[in-house]
Amino acid sequence: MLLSKLNFGPISEVIQKEFAATGDAARVLQHRTALVDDMVLSAFQKSLWLTAPSGLALLAVGGYGRRELFPHSDVDLLILTAGAFDAHHSKEALSLFLRELWDSGLRISHSVRTVPECCELHVHNVELSISLLDHRFLGGDPRVHEMLASKLPAFLRSRRHDLVRQVCRIARERHAKYRNTIFHMEPDVKEAPGGLRDYHLVRWLDRLQSANSGAPEWSIGAPERHPELDGAWRCLSRLRCFLHYQAGRDANWLTFEMQDEFVQQAFSSHADSAGCMREYFRSARAVHRAALRAMESAEGRGGSLLVLFQDWRSRLSNAEFTVSGGRVYLRTPGMLNADPEMALRLFQFTARHGIPLSADAERRLIQALPAFQEYFSTSRPLWRAVSELLSLPHTPLALDAMCETGVLAAIFPEWRRIECLVVRDFYHRFTVDEHTLQAVRHLWDLGGAAPPPRQRFAELFAEVEQPAILALALLFHDIGKGGGDGRHVQAALPLADAALERIQAPSPVRDAVRDLIASHLVLSTAMSSRDLDDPATAVALAERVGTVEQLKKLTLLTYADISAIAPGAMTPWRLEQLWRTYLCVYRELTRELDAERIETGRLPSESLPAFVEGFPKRYLRTHNEEQMRRHAELEARSRALGAAVDIRRENGVFIAEIVAQDRPGLFAAIAGALAGFGARILKAEAFSNSRREVLDTFVFSDPSHNLELNPPEMERLRLILAKVILGRMDIRELLRGRPKPTLPSRHARVRPTVSFDADASVTSTLIEVVAEDRPGLLYDLASQISQAGCNIEVVLIDTQAHKALDVFYVTRDGRKLDGAAMADLNQKLLAVC
Amino acid sequence: MKKVEAIIQPFKLEDVKEALKGVGIDGMTVTEVRGHGRQKGHKEVYRGQEYEVDLLPKVKVEMVIPSARLEEVVRAVIVAARTGKIGDGKIFVYDVAEAIRIRNEDRGEAAL
Numbered sequence: 055m056l057l058s059k060l061n062f063g064p065i066s067e068v069i070q071k072e073f074a075a076t077g078d079a080a081r082v083l084q085h086r087t088a089l090v091d092d093m094v095l096s097a098f099q100k101s102l103w104l105t106a107p108s109g110l111a112l113l114a115v116g117g118y119g120r121r122e123l124f125p126h127s128d129v130d131l132l133i134l135t136a137g138a139f140d141a142h143h144s145k146e147a148l149s150l151f152l153r154e155l156w157d158s159g160l161r162i163s164h165s166v167r168t169v170p171e172c173c174e175l176h177v178h179n180v181e182l183s184i185s186l187l188d189h190r191f192l193g194g195d196p197r198v199h200e201m202l203a204s205k206l207p208a209f210l211r212s213r214r215h216d217l218v219r220q221v222c223r224i225a226r227e228r229h230a231k232y233r234n235t236i237f238h239m240e241p242d243v244k245e246a247p248g249g250l251r252d253y254h255l256v257r258w259l260d261r262l263q264s265a266n267s268g269a270p271e272w273s274i275g276a277p278e279r280h281p282e283l284d285g286a287w288r289c290l291s292r293l294r295c296f297l298h299y300q301a302g303r304d305a306n307w308l309t310f311e312m313q314d315e316f317v318q319q320a321f322s323s324h325a326d327s328a329g330c331m332r333e334y335f336r337s338a339r340a341v342h343r344a345a346l347r348a349m350e351s352a353e354g355r356g357g358s359l360l361v362l363f364q365d366w367r368s369r370l371s372n373a374e375f376t377v378s379g380g381r382v383y384l385r386t387p388g389m390l391n392a393d394p395e396m397a398l399r400l401f402q403f404t405a406r407h408g409i410p411l412s413a414d415a416e417r418r419l420i421q422a423l424p425a426f427q428e429y430f431s432t433s434r435p436l437w438r439a440v441s442e443l444l445s446l447p448h449t450p451l452a453l454d455a456m457c458e459t460g461v462l463a464a465i466f467p468e469w470r471r472i473e474c475l476v477v478r479d480f481y482h483r484f485t486v487d488e489h490t491l492q493a494v495r496h497l498w499d500l501g502g503a504a505p506p507p508r509q510r511f512a513e514l515f516a517e518v519e520q521p522a523i524l525a526l527a528l529l530f531h532d533i534g535k536g537g538g539d540g541r542h543v544q545a546a547l548p549l550a551d552a553a554l555e556r557i558q559a560p561s562p563v564r565d566a567v568r569d570l571i572a573s574h575l576v577l578s579t580a581m582s583s584r585d586l587d588d589p590a591t592a593v594a595l596a597e598r599v600g601t602v603e604q605l606k607k608l609t610l611l612t613y614a615d616i617s618a619i620a621p622g623a624m625t626p627w628r629l630e631q632l633w634r635t636y637l638c639v640y641r642e643l644t645r646e647l648d649a650e651r652i653e654t655g656r657l658p659s660e661s662l663p664a665f666v667e668g669f670p671k672r673y674l675r676t677h678n679e680e681q682m683r684r685h686a687e688l689e690a691r692s693r694a695l696g697a698a699v700d701i702r703r704e705n706g707v708f709i710a711e712i713v714a715q716d717r718p719g720l721f722a723a724i725a726g727a728l729a730g731f732g733a734r735i736l737k738a739e740a741f742s743n744s745r746r747e748v749l750d751t752f753v754f755s756d757p758s759h760n761l762e763l764n765p766p767e768m769e770r771l772r773l774i775l776a777k778v779i780l781g782r783m784d785i786r787e788l789l790r791g792r793p794k795p796t797l798p799s800r801h802a803r804v805r806p807t808v809s810f811d812a813d814a815s816v817t818s819t820l821i822e823v824v825a826e827d828r829p830g831l832l833y834d835l836a837s838q839i840s841q842a843g844c845n846i847e848v849v850l851i852d853t854q855a856h857k858a859l860d861v862f863y864v865t866r867d868g869r870k871l872d873g874a875a876m877a878d879l880n881q882k883l884l885a886v887c
Numbered sequence: 888m889k890k891v892e893a894i895i896q897p898f899k900l901e902d903v904k905e906a907l908k909g910v911g912i913d914g915m916t917v918t919e920v921r922g923h924g925r926q927k928g929h930k931e932v933y934r935g936q937e938y939e940v941d942l943l944p945k946v947k948v949e950m951v952i953p954s955a956r957l958e959e960v961v962r963a964v965i966v967a968a969r970t971g972k973i974g975d976g977k978i979f980v981y982d983v984a985e986a987i988r989i990r991n992e993d994r995g996e997a998a999l
Contacts, residue, residue, distance in 0.1 A: 510933075585898045585970065627919040631897065631944045637933060809932060 062158050065089055070125070070299055077321025079291035087121040090129055093158055095193050101151035102133070103194065105144050109136040111194035111202075119188035120254075122291075125298035126305075128163040129155070130185060135168050136198045161304075169201045173209040180220040183213075187261045214262050218352045221262075225255050225349060233621055236338040237488030239331075239476045240313075243293045244306040248338025250290050252345035256280060259348040283344055286337035292321075293334065308334070310478055328476060335474040335485070343458070347413055354379055367409060375403050381412035390422040394429040397422070397461055398439045405443055405452035411459070419459040426464035436465075436557040444522035450495040453529075457491060465557075466529070468549045471536025483620035486535050492618035493528045497610060507629050511613050514606045514636075517854040523563055524607050526554070527570035528614060546571050562678070566604065570611055573598060577612040577639075581631040592642035595635070600675045602643050602850075609636045643672075644850075644861060645814045665689045668744030670848060685749055688713045692747070697779040699772045707736060708761060710752045710771075714779045716742050721846050722836030723785050724750055727778040729830040730788035731771050732758045738832065738851035750849075789830065804857045806887030810876045818847050818863035819871040821879070825887035827858040834886035839864055842879050844871065888983040888996060889957050893948045894920065895968040895976040900946050906967035907950070910959055914999065915950040924977060945976060951983050953996050 069085045072078070091114075098112050116130035117123060133148070148166075155162045165182070176182055186206060191199045210217065229247045232238065236248035244250045257280075296316055297305050308316075313327035324330040368377045374396065376383045382403060390396055397419060404411060411419075419426075430436075443452060456462035463469040472486040482489060497515065504512035518524060530553065534545025550571055554564045576598055584591045599605045612632060617624040650671040663686035666673060677685070684700070688711060691698035697714035712724060721740050728735055733754040740750045761767050777783035806825040814820035823835060832851060839846055839862060848863040866875060895903055900917065907915065921942035931938045952960050961978055969975055988998040 581897070583898050583901060585896065587972065587974075625919060627921055627944050630921065630940075630942075634940075634944070637931060640933075811932075 062089065062093060073295055073299065075320060077292050077319065079288065079295040082125065082295050083122045083291070086123045086125065087118065090118070090123055090160060091192065093160065094129070094131065094155065097151050097154040098193050101147045101154065102144065105147040108195045109198060110134070111196065111198040112192040113199065114190040114192050115185040116188055119185070119190045124294055126303050128161045131162060131164040132189065133164060133166045134172065134198050134202060135166065136201065137168060169198065169205060172202055173205045175213045175216055180217070180224065183217055184221060184258055187258050210262060218259065218262055221255065221258060222349045222353055225345065235484060235488050236335060236342050237485040238483060239478065239485060240307060240309050241334065241338070242306050243290050243297065243308050248342035250294060252341045253283060253287055253290065256344045256348045259352045263352065280344060283340060286340045289333055289337040331476050332474045370407050370409065375400060377409055380409065382409045382415060383412045384415050384418055387418040390418055391425040394426045395439065397426060398436070398443060401452040401456055402439070402443045402446065404455060405446035405449045408448035408451055410451060411455050416459050419461055423460050423464055426461060430465045433556050433558060437559045440557050441522040444525035447501065449525060450491065450498045453491055453494055457487065466553045468533050468553050472533055475536060477535050481619050486532050489618050490529060490532055493614040494525055496617040497524065497528065497614040507626060510633055511610065515610055518606050518610065519603060523566045524610060527567045527611055530567065531571050531574045531611065531615065543572060543575065569604060570607055573608055574611055574615060577608055577632065577635050578616060581635045586634050586638045592638045595639045596642040599639055602640060605636065605639050605643060644820070665743060665747070669741045673741055685711065685713065689747065697776050699775045701768055701772050708754050708756060710754070710775065712750045712775065712779065714748055716746045716748045718845065719837070719840040720748065720779065721750060721849060722833055722840050723778045724752065724775060725836050726785040726789055726833035727775050728752060728754055729833050730785070731774065732756065732760055734829060735832050735851065736853045738849060740846065740849040742847060806884055808880050808883045810880065812870055815863055817870070818865050819876065821862045821864060823858070823860040823883060823887065825858050827853050827856050831858055832860065835860060835883060838882045838886055839879065842875065842882065888951055888986060888999070889954050890949065890951045890981040890983050891960055892979040892981070893964045893968065893976065894945050895948060896970070896974060897944055897946045899968045902967040903948055903964055906963040907960065910963045912950055912952060912960060915948055918947045920945050920947045943974065951986055951999055953999065
């Protein structure tokens with residue numbers, strides 16, 4: 055029986071009422087499709103069929119073709135003709151046909167094509183070919199449809215690669231529009247990654263693959279190849295039906311308001327909107343993952359450059375992991391239960407080489423989750439493995455995979471508090487877990503070729519020590535949001551502490567992470583609510599931040615946190631304000647290096663040794679009690695011998711701590727002795743107290759492995775340093791015969807700069823040198839300063855990759871340098887850079 | 888009706904909002920902007936390298952008010968935004984021909 059437009063409305067209402075009671079979207083789609091089929095056929099038979107009973111067929115395509123007609127979806131029709139459309143003869147009938155359907159309240163989207171046109175690839179209208187994958191014969195001349203049915207498979211086979219490429223390109227563009235994440239707090243259930251469009255993408259790619267293999271036409275309806283997506287499809291379809299009915303139009307945006315409405319429905323089993331969204335994210339994650347796999351699988355079948363590159367990467371395989379088709383597989387997946395740390399090594403592999411996990415590896419990891427949860431719940435020495443994992447070039451890729459597979463939550467159960475968590479505010483676009491992962495991504499993106507406005511932050515990122523600390527602080531900075539009491543910073547601290555203690559992170563690491571989390575809103579608040587030109591602002595922020603290293607980390611954390619709020623959140627305005635805030639605090643921290651000193655007789659704590667009187671106050675902030683005690687012991691030893699030297703190995707580098715009576719050229723002599731021994735100085739600092747005693751600390755590497763391979767050499771170096779300090783060995787003798795270093799090409803070298811700041815300190819002139827690092831550079835710089843009759847009061851030396859960043863506070867005759875002295879020293883320093 | 892446009896220091900936004908609230912002005916539009924007036928920009932030196940900072944971050948506060956309240960509002964903004972230093976900002980005042988509330992088509996001062 056064909057329906058008339060008079061009873062279309064009442065029947066639609068019945069369908070809607072049934073949905074309101076059951077929430078069964080499949081029934082809606084089935085009934086609506088049948089209803090519209092009748093409407094369309096009725097109109098067709100009264101119009102086009104009368105004027106063209108042969109040579110013309112009516113097809114349903116797209117969503118309508120696959121019988122998935124949502125309440126307010128477009129009704130996609132293809133009028134297929136055997137030859138050119140006879141406009142003169144059929145135009146009026148076509149108008150009548152469309153008018154009838156429009157008047158019935160249907161949104162018709164139609165096209166008129168010949169069979170040959172349907173079997174051509176239209177680069178600018180790939181959607182036509184895609185819509186034909188879901189075509190369905192409705193009425194008209196069956197011979198015309200048979201012509202298409204006979205030619206279409208051959209067309210699909212011959213142009214499969216092009217179609218796959220285009221379909222995947224369109225999908226990737228769509229994903230990029232949504233920042234390639236499913237975790238939007240107000241998602242579009244159709245177009246967003248993991249939405250219904252992705253579900254169909256999986257089926258289209260399957261269909262194209264079937265065309266290639268000559269498999270019979272797939273049955274339109276429930277997916278036969280992806281039963282694991284059935285639940286996801288039901289969830290997404292129910293949401294879309296609901297949204298259409300609520301809005302009375304083709305609306306697919308699951309806003310906060312709609313989420314609240316949804317949980318009020320009779321069919322909803324969710325207690326609150328958070329539960330509803332968790333179900334949505336679970337479904338979207340399954341669909342998104344399937345879509346990515348399908349695209350990768352379909353694209354990988356060509357002989358493209360990508361395939362060649364993927365083959366090349368198979369050379370990275372090792373004893374535990376195999377790389378094949380650009381994915382990493384476990385060689386012995388059965389070992390995961392017995393050796394859960396293999397999972398960490400697998401993610402390290404991913405983070406090091408940028409190779410994503412294979413579906414098989416993901417599946418194995420998910421199966422082993424119970425073993426992981428048990429293993430990682432007790433305290434274990436995992437810090438080194440976690441630290442390495444969080445310091446590699448592709449750390450964000452590994453973290454994404456850890457989150458996807460649930461391994462992140464197995465290692466850090468605290469993560470579950472923010473998984474798929476929607477915290478509604480005016481600014482954030484993503485769930486808390488996705489915001490966190492995006493923040494890490496934004497930070498690591500600075501490691502690539504950052505555009506000029508971000509270049510300054512990229513340089514900071516290249517300079518930070520232990521990026522793992524920064525990554526951990528980011529991972530935990532919002533973990534307290536799961537508590538819901540609004541004090542997320544305070545709530546995060548004990549959670550981060552517990553997690554870091556469990557992996558046995560060293561105490562300085564725990565302190566640094568804790569400080570970063572506790573301060574993670576300090577700079578963003580300051581940049582919008584503090585007068586950055588007011589010295590009091592700089593002093594207060596410097597006091598809070600503590601050290602330049604911590605300032606760099608906090609600035610980067612703030613950069614990443616703001617950038618991950620929403621696309622475009624890090625505006626040029628904020629970028630500039632953040633940088634101004636960084637500069638304001640940086641200047642204060644470097645200024646006070648020399649100016650703010652511990653006053654004699656006024657030690658801030660009774661437990662502190664008198665030895666520290668006169669040291670810059672920075673000393674108290676950058677050293678813990680144990681270090682201070684060690685320095686005091688060193689000072690006691692130095693009183694008997696005139697100097698005391700301690701050398702030890704820590705975290706892969708050597709640290710030399712020296713206490714001695716100050717004398718002109720002492721710092722240069724020590725730097726020279728280390729260079730003469732082949733050491734590469736990475737960091738150095740020198741403090742002098744009110745008794746003219748100096749505490750010099752040098753952190754150095756041993757590129758020739760001399761100290762490592764010959765333990766007695768450590769003692770020899772200690773003796774040489776002692777002799778040099780006491781003036782019993784000529785440093786020039788020691789340096790004679792050292793091989794000349796190989797420097798990078800002229801173009802790759804760091805351009806040397808020497809700058810003087812007479813206002814940075816009350817008593818000293820600040821000299822800042824940036825240059826290409828080389829063995830002996832510090833000795834040459836310090837020697838030039840000493841030979842110019844200057845005294846080095848405070849030193850802060852840093853090396854980032856092959857760039858040396860050296861800060862000296864110097865005086866001459868107890869005063870700041872005058873203009874002539876600065877000009878003279880400038881030339882001399884540049885000459886040795 | 889008058890439109891008041893105030894370019895102020897970012898850290899003065901909260902003070903200005905409070906001051907406007909104090910004189911009964913609740914509606915405003917706030918935009919993060921960058922620019923400079925007579926102060927122009929300046930050069931920043933960081934590790935020996937000079938950076939030209941020609942566009943300084945500011946905040947623009949816009950509001951449309953009854954003409955009769957202009958002086959009161961301008962005074963409130965001036966008092967709240969002033970530090971006495973260069974860079975405090977500027978206030979611009981424009982005539983407004985009409986205001987229409989989209990929801991119910993109220994017009995004139997009733998729409999403010």
